[in-house]
Amino acid sequence: MRLVTSNEIKMLDQRAIKDFGINSLILMERAGISTIEVMWNEFKNLEKYSYAVFCGPGNNGGDGLVIARELLNYTEAVKVILMSEKLTSEATTNLNIFKSLGGEVIKLSDDNILEVVDIIKSSDIIIDAIFGVGLSKNVVGIYAEIINFINLYSNYTVSVDIPSGISADTGKILGTAIRSDLTVTFEFPKIGHILFPGREFSGKLKVVKIGIPKVLQDLNPCDKILLTKDYFNIPKRFKESNKGTYGKVVIIGGSKDYIGAPVLSSIAAIRSGAGKVLLFSTEKSATVALNHELGIIPIAISKDYFDKSHINLILPYIDEKTSVVIGPGIGRNPSTEEFIVELLKSINSPAVIDADAIYLLRNHKNILSEKKNIIITPHPGELSNFLELDIDSVKYNYKLVKETAEKYNLLLVLKDVTTIISDGEKIFFNVTGNTSLSKGGSGDILSGLIGGFLAQSSNVLESSLAAVYILGIASELYEYEGYNLITEILNNIPKVIAEVKE
Ligand SMILES: NC(=O)C1=CN([C@@H]2O[C@H](COP(=O)(O)OP(=O)(O)OC[C@H]3O[C@@H](n4cnc5c(N)ncnc54)[C@H](O)[C@@H]3O)[C@@H](O)[C@H]2O)[C@@H](O)CC1
Ligand SMILES: [K+]
Structure with missing residues (x-):
């Protein structure tokens, strides 16, 4: 589903009005x-x-006046609190209709705030039609006071279009914002409903059509998309097939510091349906791998950290179709930096770069740019390191994700509660998943899953979308959110794949 910014929805509204006479x-x-x-x-x-x-003063307030008028058809217990003297002409029209029906209007002022607070306390449902996508600056003064009172005393809050105070473009709180139970938004979700804290403040989100012509939507292609299973295919299984049909994944990771990470990646690659999974790692990781899954082919080549001498041991196993995952548990030893740089120069296969491999490549971005089919999967801390930007300017920065993907010729997966994925053209936002993924190992599973799908399809975008979406649902299937072993999420993956394929 398409996601829009405030300018995009305003433009669609305006064109519906001007071009089509609606x-x-x-x-x-x-x-x-x-x-x-x-x-x-x-x-x-x-x-x-x-x-x-x-x-409020704009058309969001006007929507509120239509709602208030319609509620009068159910009950007399409806009060409108007008927060501004100045209204738009559409809002004024609806205010007049509401008044002509005998509706009760209270004009908010500094003198009657306490009376209004009593109304908040005694009403079953508060309708928040204060600001919509026209919010343009921080909320202060009497508006801020009322929003804070609503948050404190409302029994149940319904926001019209977007919780007042949330930026439709970033999901950030501008001054203060309504914490809603239910938000009804028009035509498309806004970015602010999908990114935190807006995603949380929106409560339950419902999207309804209000008649923006489809032809107008088609004329204005979108680059921001809410990820659903419609945007990727899971690699097919064929009756007549063998392990060669489903590709080979080479996982390179593990070090003196981390033993389990590359093993989790390897198991995830097997769970994705890949035909063959080779793990180049340390002796310890190799042993652990075999203890968990005999289908992995571990090749122990490094003692503590990878160095240049290991490259020739790996290259014979990689051809252009092999999907390579570099980084789970690989550590930050200087010798590893040289190893990764030289290895990448020597291969032409699609590759997933994860964890410390991203850190080690921060001074070698040109190598990534020169290659095709490279995916990097940082969390905000890793991306901030990679780009040498502070973390606040990286977190949920979907424009930066798109620009970075384009600039360095990458598929970029910025892992977070709302994960953002871009190939430099489109930006996908994923909202599946829960806190069962907020623990060590989930990133390793993701890189292995992407690598596994990549081995079967060589489509970097679809493999990444599928892996991110599926891992999220796999976490939601766990009954006791957050108290899972990370391996339990791995075990949910086949069920999710089967459901997504239906
Ligand atoms: N024709 C349209 O454009 C439609 C608009 N609709 C509704 O109208 C909303 C957009 O309407 P508007 O563009 O009038 O904008 P809003 O109603 O969101 O608010 C804009 C008004 O608030 C004021 N304002 C902005 N930030 C403020 C702040 N921090 N403190 C105090 N005042 C502030 C502005 O000066 C302006 O008067 C949508 O969210 C939707 O609810 C719907 O009725 C559908 C059609
Ligand atoms: K609102």
Whole structure:
């Protein structure tokens, strides 16, 4: 599904109005009525509840006035709190209709804040129609006070379009923001619903259509996409096949410091359906690998850290079709840096660069740029190291992810609660997964899964999308969120693959 910024949705709204003559009051009407429909689906008998509708100065407030008017058809227990003297013309039209129906309007001022706080406390449902995608600066003053009171005392909050105070473009809080239970957004989710903290502040997110013509959407192609299983294929299985059909993965990792990481990667590669998985590692990792999965072919070549002398031992096993995973548990020894640089120069296969291998390549970005089919899978700390930027400017920075992918000719997977993936053209946002992945080993599983799919398809984008999406769902299947062994997530992968394939 397409994701939009505030400018993109405003442009679509404006073109619907100007180019196709769709009256903006009609769009507002549909926004309001669709919100009521979602509420009906959530709560059923809307007549049982009392409502306070907080309306801001823009068209978000106008949507609130349509909602308030429609609620009058269920109950008299509806109060509108107008937060601004100035309203848009569409909002004014709807305010007049609400008033003509006998609706109760309270104009917020410094003098009646305590009365309004009592209304917040005594209403069953608060409708937040304060700011939508038109929020343009930090929320301060009486607006901020009311938002904080709503967060403190509301029994249940429904946000219209986006929780007021959340930036639709970044998900960041501008000053202060409503913590919603339910958000009803129009036509497409906004970036702010998908990135934290906006993702959390939105509560349950529902997307409804309000009549932006499809032809208009098609004329304006999108580059930001919410990842679903529609965007990738899982490599096929053939009745007549053998291990050669499903490709070879070479995993290079492990060191004196880390033993289990490359083993997790190797098992994940097997779980992806790959035909053959070779693990180049230390003696210890090789032993551990065989203790866990006899299908791995471990080749112990390094004693503590990799160095240049190991390259010739690995090269005979790699051809252009081999999928190579470099980095799980590889450590940061200076000899390893030289090893990775020289190894990459000598191969032409698709490769996943993970963990400390990313760190060690920070001064060799040109090597990555010159190669085709390279995937790097940093978390924000690793990307901040790689790009020498502070972590705050890297986290959830989807523009940076796209620019970096394009600049260095990479497929970049920025791992986080919302993972961002870009090939330099499109930007995918993944929201599957939970805190069962917030522990050591999940990154190793991801790189192995990507490598495994890559061995079967050689499509860097689809392999990465599939792995990220599937690993997320595999974590959601674990019954006791967060208290899993990382290997238990590995064991859920086949079930998820089967479901995704359906
Ligand atoms: N025709 C349209 O454009 C449609 C708009 N719709 C609704 O309208 C919203 C967008 O409407 P608008 O563009 O009018 O914008 P908003 O209603 O989001 O808010 C903009 C208003 O808030 C003020 N403002 C912004 N930041 C502020 C701050 N920090 N403190 C105080 N005031 C601040 C602005 O000066 C402006 O008056 C959407 O989110 C959606 O809910 C829907 O009705 C569908 C159609
Ligand atoms: K809102």
